[in-house]
Amino acid sequence: MDERCASWAERHTDPMRLLVSGSPAVTAPADLDALGDTALYAAYAPPREPWLRANMVTTLDGSATGADGRSGGINTEADHIVFELLRAQSHAVVVGAGTLRDEGYSSLSIDERWRGLRQGDGLPATLPLVAVSNRGHVPPQLAGIDDGTVLLATTASAPGLDDARSSLGEQHVIVCGDERVDPAQLVAALGRRGWTRLLTEGGPSWLGTLVAHGLLDELCLTVAPTLVGGDHPRTLAGPDVVVDLDLHALLEQDGTLLGRWLTRR
Template identity: 50%
Template sequence: MSESFELQRLTDLSDDQLAQAYAPRGEPWLRVNFVSTVDGSATGADGLSSSINDDADKRVFDMLRAQADCLVIGAGTIRDEEYDVPQIPVVVVSRRADVPPTLREAPRGRVLVATVATAEGLDEARELLGHEQVLVLGEDEIDLVALKAELLSRGWRDQLCEGGPSLFGDLLAAGVVDELCWTVSPRLVAGEGPRIAGGPDVDVAVRPALLLEQDGTLLGRWLVS
């Protein structure tokens, strides 16, 4: 059944109302958060998503992080965007068991790696993070269904993925995504920037559940059917 909703102004919502508007609808709940331009690029001309962010997107980004129990992010995205250590646990998804440089000094237990048994950096990751923080979830390919279940077993019900496009595509192919939170920045950049989802072809139906606007920026929730 389709849901009815209307465009709302982001500035009309208090922080509590915004949090309620984005409340998870199940447990576990894996949502993916992305920003793109109107012409579909997930990055600006500098190759970074931060260059197409704005105040509206930042407000929703911060709120989603405040709700989340953990972050799930590809190692390449963490390196490219030079992530700082977040306030909640971050799961680095890497077939090489790569711990990005900006996370190497994180407090013990704040950073986990989801990887495979054949990963080149498996021993180094275990030494750096601890054996219990290195999740071996497959021989050559990461089992993303098992990853979602493992995070739930740790009490992390609200799971937030912040990219990148390849990981999003893999999550869609694995059938584990519950929701896309998508910001459309009011600009055109042309070029050859990446789409928000990459990798293998998928055909996943979604339905809109919320649409907000501020200064031309559109922010929405799209639920996976």
């Protein structure tokens, strides 16, 4: 937990409340702290597979980052809990190159709190990170991790393709597209590996690509009780799109709102 999350937890002790529930396993309203982790896990269970969800955070004035240019700058304790839970419910996490660079991603692990529920859900112990880069560049902090916990999705024309294969292992580099990564090809390739529960944590451009291609099933959006002003990215970037979503669940803790929004098909 970063220092901001720690200080927030010290100042605020309100329970996490389920205000709207789309799950028959948990009815609303409910005090999720009293019901325990099994109820919270059930409140976020994907309704079917395959399933592609995004997890993003925004301030009240619509910024996807804090003043420091990182989404971590606007995280709250409630957001951190759900962040780790969503990872625990996924086969793999797919992240765009810009976010990998800005947020300093390394290989992933499952928070101990959720490991038992993940195992009971039939999911493997490891959680691969899939980096998306049109140019095929492996971020320095991920270079040389060739055990299958880090993969790269890139293009056939990527200048860094050969170096990526050498760094991560050829079987861990997925070519899906000629000039730009084709998200539909990537989702299909991950599905062939048996990874049907996919989570993306951004960034806004990669999320915009998924939405434009009609691939997003769910947006988990945290609204932090913070204003930052300035000129910062929004949750979604890219060309204009019009996509309707339906509210599936809504949680609240210490003023942080956490919503599950399902794409209307």
